[in-house]
Amino acid sequence: MLSTGHTMTFRSALRGALAFALAAAAPLALAHALPKLQQPGPGATVSAPHEVSIEFGERLEPTFSSMLVTNAHGTQVNTEKSAVDANDKKHMSVALGNLAPGVYTVQWTAVAADGHRTQGHYNFTVK
Structure with a gap:
């Protein structure tokens, strides 16, 4: 005792x-997948980019994570479906067509490897 x-x-x-x-x-x-680096970044004014990429703080589930880029009229301007890099599951990108000057919106949904879902959006401007 x-x-x-x-x-x-x-x-x-x-x-x-x-x-x-x-x-x-x-x-x-x-463990929520939140953006650490966005190219082009939120509020940036840039020459027309050929892609948008986001580096997240957590590994993503490729099947459930996505990105969409639209112009000021709400028309989708990405030319392909977004993709999570097979060699770096924290990196997602989407190819863009030829962008005219104007404001564009990036909408993203990220599902971390642990199943937590986050989403957000931001704007950038093409000069």
């Missing part, structure tokens, strides 16, 4: 181990 002092020490150690385990698991539970 453990004495009261040993029981308290054991409980304190158990609480500490539990707190450590929860803290270590927290980043896994919050």
Whole structure:
């Protein structure tokens, strides 16, 4: 039988181990794929790009992740379906046609390898 002092020490150690385990698991539970680098970037004014690419902070599920680029009238201007790079699952890109000067919107949906879905959009301008 453990004495009261040993029981308290054991409980304190158990609480500490539990707190450590929860803290270590927290980043896994919050693994959302958010953009780290966008080309062209949000609010950028650029010469007509041939593609839009986004580097995410987490690996993506290619089947469920996508990007769409539209002009100011809402017309799709990407010439192909977006793709997640097979060699770098954090990188997604989409090819563009010849873009006229104007404002374009990039809409993206990213599903992380752990199943968490995020989405967003941003604009860039072609000069």
